[in-house]
Amino acid sequence: MNEIEERRALRNALAAHAPFPPQWNEAPVMDTARPEPETTNDPETGARIVVNHGALDAWDREAAHRRRLEWPFVWADAVLAAGDRRDRARAAAERSETT
Numbered sequence: 001m002n003e004i005e006e007r008r009a010l011r012n013a014l015a016a017h018a019p020f021p022p023q024w025n026e027a028p029v030m031d032t033a034r035p036e037p038e039t040t041n042d043p044e045t046g047a048r049i050v051v052n053h054g055a056l057d058a059w060d061r062e063a064a065h066r067r068r069l070e071w072p073f074v075w076a077d078a079v080l081a082a083g084d085r086r087d088r089a090r091a092a093a094e095r096s097e098t099t
Helices: 003-016 053-098
Strands: 039-041 048-050
Touching: 003 053
Parallel strands: none
Antiparallel strands: 039 048
16 A cells, blocks of 8 residues: 555544544535525515525525534644644754754
8 A cells, every 4th residue: 555545544434433523623615605595575464584495405405414514624734734743843853853
C-alpha cells in the first residue's frame, strides 16, 4: 500500500469513529440556496400562510442528511491536520537539537 492509500485508509477509519456532530457544525455544501418561504393570505382567516412547505422541508432534510455525511470527514481531516502539524513541529525541534 502506498502512502496515499494509507492516508485514505486512515482518514476513512477516523471518519468511521467520528463523534456526533456538534451543534455549531457549519452548514453543509448544498447545490442550491435554501428557498425563500412563499406566503399568501388565507382567504378564510386573512392570516399569512407559507405555501411551499414541501420545498422547505425537502431542503432542510437534505441539509441535515449532508451534515451527517460530511461531518465525519471534516473531523477526520482536522485530526489528520493536527497530526501533521505535530509531526512537523517535532521534526523541526529534532533538527534544531542536532545543529
